[in-house]
Structures are given as C-alpha cells and as structure tokens.
Amino acid sequence: MGVPAPKPGFLGMLPLYAKKGIIGMDLEMTEKYGRVSGIFHGRIPALLISDAEMIKQIFVEDFSKFVNRNRFVPSVNMMKKAVSNVENEEWKYMRSIITPTFSSAKMREMCSSINLCCDRLVKKLASKIDPDKAIKLDELCQSYTMDVIAATSFGLDIDSHNNPDNSFFKNAKRTLNFSFSLNIIVLCMMFPFLTDILDYLNIGHIPKDSAEYFINVVNQALDDRKADSSTRRDFLQLMMNAQKENSENSGRGLTKDEVLANSLFFIMAGFDTTSLTIAFTLHCIAIHPEVQERAFREIQSKLGERKPNYDNVKELEYLDMIISETLRLYPPATRLNRRANCDTTVKGLFIPKSMVIMIPLYTLHRDPEYWIDPEDFNPERFSPENKHTINPYAYMPFGAGPRNCVGIRLANLVTKIAIVTLLQNFQFIQTPETEVKPKLATGGFVRPQNGTWLQVRSR
Template sequence: FGTQKHNIFKKQGIPGPKPLPILGTLLNYYKGVWKFDVECHKKFGKIWGLFDGPIPLFTITDPGMIKNDLGPVGIMSKSISISKDEEWKRLRALLSPTFTSGKLKEMFPIIEQYGDILVKYLRREGEKGKPLNMKEVFGAYSMDVITSTAFGVNIDSLNNPKDPFVAKARKLIKISFFDPLFVSSRLFPFLIPIYEMLNVSMFPKDSVAFFKKFVGRMKENSLDTNQKHRVNFLQLMMSTQSNSKDKESHKALSDMEIVAQAIIFIFAGYESTSSILAFALHSLATHPDIQKKLQEEINLALPNKAPPNYEKLIEMEYLDMVLNEILRLYPIGFRIERVCKQDVEIDGVLIPKGSVVVIPVYALHHDPQYWPEPEEFHPERFCKENKGNIDPYVYMPFGNGPRNCIGMRFALMSMKLALTKVLQNFSFLPCKETQIPLKLSQKIMLQPDKPIVLKVVPRDATMNGA
C-alpha cells in the first residue's frame, strides 16, 4: 500500500531518492526544500523523480526542457494548470489591467508616503544606537504598502503594530506548511474536494471572515458615486463587476474571487517584499563597496535627496543590478510547480496525467554551470554587457512563460522605492548580532537562520565622520 506508483521513474531510467510508503520523499523537506533540491541536483543531474506522498514530481533543471515545458508555445502551456485552464485565463485577463504601468504610477505616491514613514522610523530608532531587526522593519513597510494599495487602508503599522487590520493580515501569513491539513492534502489528494465541500481551509476562519466583511463594506461604499475613492487593487477588481455587461458575470470577478485574490496578495506580497529587502540590506552591509556604489548612483539620479519618481527608479541601472542579484541569491519562489492534466511526452520523457513538473529555481540560481561563484554577491552579473547572455530559463525569480508572477512589476517598484529611500538617508553596517556569513533556515520558506540585525547610521553622520 502506498508504493504502487514508485516504479514510474525506474521504468524510464530517471534517478531519485528512494521513496517511503505513503510519505514518498516528503520527509527530506525537513532539511529545507531549497537545500534538498540543491543536493538532488548535484547527485542526480538534470532530471530526477520525487514523490509528495503518492504524487510523482518530475524535477528538471535543463534549460531546453524547461523552455519546451513552460515557454509560451511549450507543451505544458497547453496541458498544465494551477487553477483550471479556462478559469486561469479568465482570472489573468481580469487581473492584468490592475498591474499596468499606468495603474502603478497612480499608486506610486501612496507607496512613497510609506517610504517616508520608514525613513522617519529608522532615523528615530537609529538615533537610539540600537541595532534593528530588518525583517520587522521591512515587514511593517510591506504590510503598509499592501494594505494601502490592495485595500485603500492607511494604517502605519510601524507605529501601530496592534491595529486590528494588521493583526488579521498577520494571522494569514503565519500558516505552516507542516499544518496537518496541508500535509494530509499532499499525502491524500482525494481529501481536497472533501475539504472544499466542508469549507475547511488552511487560512484562519476569523481572518477570512474579517476580509469577506471588509470586501462587502468596500463594495457598498463603491456604490456611493459622491464618495471619492483612492485607487487600490480591491477597487479595481470590484470595477470588473460594475463594468461587466454579462449579467451571468463569468467575465467579472465574484465576491469570493476578490476575497481570494486579496488574501493571496497579502500572503505573497508581504513575505516576498520584506524578506528580499532584509536579504538585500544584509548583503549591502557586508559589502560596503557595493553599498557605496549604489548610494552614489542614487545621489546622481536624485541630487540633494530629491524624492524618487517612477521613471527615475526604472532608469537606475545599478539598483536594478543589485536587486536582480539579490533575487538570484534568494528567490523567495524557490520552486515552480505545474500539474499535468493529460499524458504528455517532453524530450523523450513520458509524464503521466496527475503528475507534477517541478522547476527547482533555487538550485538553478546556484548552479556553478550558469553562475560562476554562485554563492558570491556580484551585481555585475546583471550589467548591460552580461545581461543579454543570461538564459531566461535559468533565472526565474518571478517564474517564466505565460504564468509568471502577475505582480512582478509592483513588487519590484515597492522594493526599489524602499531601497532608494533608505539608502538616500542611511548606511547599514554589521554589528555583533549580524550573522556572517548568512545561513538559511531549514524551514520550508526561504528565511535566514537567525534574524537579520544591522546597525543603521544616518548618512550625515557617516559623511561628517569621513
């Protein structure tokens, strides 16, 4: 029992770690999924087989295969899905207009105000001389950006960490991938429709109910034509309902779909933005020459601490290089997974219906074949001269192909704005609490082993002391 599929890889000569009955290879994730993927890549090469419980995972790192699988005209683009294919196309078409450059420019001043709050907070706390936990600081910034741009709510969670809205949002992002519900659905996929029927979810019921109620209130307010509404993603999603001429509304987002997208926005946006910013500042603090070079570019682009704008952020080449290198070193989306809806053959490998194709992004980003000295922080990898030589199927911090991350430009904008604001005003230095070199946790999510703690010094002080 629980081993009937275990010969699926042997038949095709595909190597992989030996699976256990029922559990498959899941127990190996306790060492960290990213670490397990790197080990397998070194041991088994460009393709290997895993089992999440009974589900076969075809794991591939060959760029040619990945392109054939995930590219716009690849085999998997027609045979894979996270949501059902037509449903996904519909959702993507409805959500894409909310992430246009025009909409992002409208939201820029909203995000900038939280960059200013961040600077004031760092100045106040930095003056006390105590080192600061970067995840806590940038977690608050990320939460403020998400709540304001997604929900139109002004909170300032740096100074109001106990706000009820923040408390409910934080509960959503504390779910564990070792939650019995998550584990049981991986081990026994037949339970998923039963859980759905019983309305059982990994997300806390009180938080979900809170956001359902909030969406309902916002919908009522949106009907008030006399009331001015600040642009936010929730408002833009609700506009698909009022703009849709189709009364059956299959071309509009339902209330539950809006709630689901809002929750995903919190879950994905908070973790990725706050973690990447914390990793970035650790790398800059431990590489002062790179930090100085980036500050010089910011000074040149924005003299006398001029406020940044959308166009200036896009123009800063070294900022782009630094952020790209951080996303290579620490891809928060360290795996891409796609479910195969039908039997397909890819480069001579038969992938049966119900199997999963896995792209181990972290392992690819740390492969010395593509990245010399892969553990080193070298932003020059992404300079103009080198960027054209990078295979897009070995660098995928936001995925690739038709199903890449829809919020990519928004995430980059909020990260670039935060880095520009803080580096205009401060230098970040290691202190005795700073872990050097940085080690990653063995948890499921890509996190540092110890909190990233740094000393924050106003640039006026560093310049005066020079």
C-alpha cells in the same frame, strides 16, 4: 519512468524535508541524481527539474499542456477563485481582467501611497538607531510591505509600524502562518484524496476567523464604494472598475467572490516575497559596502533628494542590477510548480497526465553550469553588457511564461522605492551579529532563520 530517485518510505520525502528543509533537500537531490529526478511529496509523485531547456518547454513552448499549478493543500471557499488557484479557461479570463490593473499608469498613481509608507519606515528606523547595537530589520520591512499592501489594495491606512496590533496586520500575518495547519498539510500530502474532501467541507490552511475578517473588510469596502462616488486608485477599486467595464462590454465581470479572493491573494503573494527581497538586498549591500556606495552615488546623481517614483527609478540601472542579483541568490519562493494536463514528452522524457513538475529555484539560481562563481554576490552579472549571457530559464524569481507573477511590476516598484528611500537616509553596516551567509529557514520561503541584523547610521 526510468527517472533516478531515492527509494521513498511510507512518508515519502517528508523525513528529509524535516531534516534538511526544502532547500537542503533540493540541493542534495540535484547533486546526487542530476537535474531531473523523482521525489514523493508525501504520497504525491513529482518530478524535480532544474534543466533550463526543459523548463523553457514546460513554461513557454508547451504551456498549453502545463497551464495549471498543483494545489497540495485545500483552499477555504474564499480563495478558490484567486487567480493563483483557478484553471484553464477560467484562469485565462481572470488573468486578462487583472493584468491591466498593473499597467504603467496605475503604478504611477500608486506611488504617492507607497512614498507615504516609506516615510513612516524611515521615521521608525531612525527612532531605533543605536551607535552600539545592530537592528533587526525583518519586522520593519514586513510593516512597510503590509502598509503598502493595505494602502494599494484596500485604500487603508493601517500604519503597522506604530500599530502592530492592528487587526488587518495581525490577520494578514495569520493567513501566512502555516504552522497552525501543519497537520492538515501533512495529511493531504500523505492522502491526496483528502484535499478534495476538505475542499468540499471548506477546511483549508487559512484560519476561519481571519478569513471572516477579510470577508467583512472587502464587503464593507464594496458597500462603502457603491455609496461613495470619489475616485480611488487602489487594487480593490481597479478590480471593481474592471468588473463593471467587462460586465457592460461582454456580460461577464468579476463576481464579488472573485474580487474577494484576489484581494486576499494580493496580500498573501506580496507580503513575504517583497519584505524578504528588501531585507536580503540590505543584507547584501551591507556585506559589500563598495556596492552600497556605488548605489548611493547613482541615487545622488540621478535623483538627488527627490522622492523615487515609477519613472525616475528606471534611471537607476545599478540599483536594478543589485536587486536582480539579490533575487538570484535569495529568490523568495523555494520552488515553482506545474501539473501536466495531458500525456506529453519533454526533451525525450515521457510525462504522464497529472504528473506534478517542481522547479527548485534556489538550486537553479546557484547551478554552476548556468552561473560563474554562483555563490558570489556580483551585480555585474546583470549589467547591460552581461545580462544577455544569462539563460532566462535559469533565472526565474517571478516565474516564466504566460503564468508568471501577475504583480511583478508592482513588486519591483515597491522594492526599489524602499531601497532608494532608505539609502537616501541611511547607511547599512555589517556587525558581529550579521550572518555573512545567512542560515536559511526550512519552509517554503527563502528566509533568514535568525533574521537580518545590521547596524544603521543616518546620512
């Protein structure tokens, strides 16, 4: 294709992944070959693109030619109908059904559940405070996020802070643990035809017992709600309502399999991404105490002691700037991907049908062509005076275009409510255990390899 690329061995880029991790490899590839290069994801050819103009064409202008994402691993049957996996017209229809469940009115209704989860987070963190020791915050952020997901998706009160062995929490974490299925992932990358075979055999990257657990949870919830006329405001109920309304209006609602798949997808998409954003935000403001103090003063001025909610967090302009800058430096996902559904040309480059496009987010968000002093934490980039200068296709923590993250509003709300509540109650301080520039893990998420360690003081 005339695209610069390293010469791949039989294993493609896998040895480089193992040595440098996805982030390290993406940085090296971009530095060595430029913003458009070729890689072999195992034996799967792919273009690695971090050119903002090309990204705009792929994600927005020519979206109809790049509607679908590429699946590199097989899905168990229960996940085949998730909005992240379905394609073409099926995706378009499902997206139209799910999107209204994240409306402003629905977000407002979920705030009481989110605040309850925050109260538990505050209580648990307060019990761990030691004036002489740092606290590892990652597990606390995970427990909070899982509590929120259980409450807002299934109406369940799991209190994972005090019940870490809760079946919901344990099985949800197992669905996100790819280490057990590493052999399956490597095999599919080396021999892509195996993906379809394993799909047919219902062998995927989710442990079967965890899959069965969630099938039972959803089925039981569906049965209970058919018999219970009480009004619930969680994600599962909203999908059930959409299922009923659409079947009455158009003869086609969500099937039970679609409700199940998207309920589980809600867990998988929201757990790590949101908990990592909260932890990295606390890390950044601890490293920059002047930023933390300004955020605290803003909260005191706008909210005082009031609990945060969907409406009043909109008043916190500086907090929004902080979280936006955190997501620039530490976007939860290392990459986004799309697949060409026809032969096409993007900015003069011919792209054949079925070619995989990968966007290296971490690299893109630190590209000096798009960002001044890209390694610096500077919330002022996102101030009302400056944010118009940001290229929207060089900043994509939630994707871009019609197939961006469907739950972006809820993710932002859950993150902001947590940060506000924590700053109302605590001060976060850098300690000798704090890695100023965290060493990052080598997997598909941008996560601190050694955790987030900070000292915490009550206000």
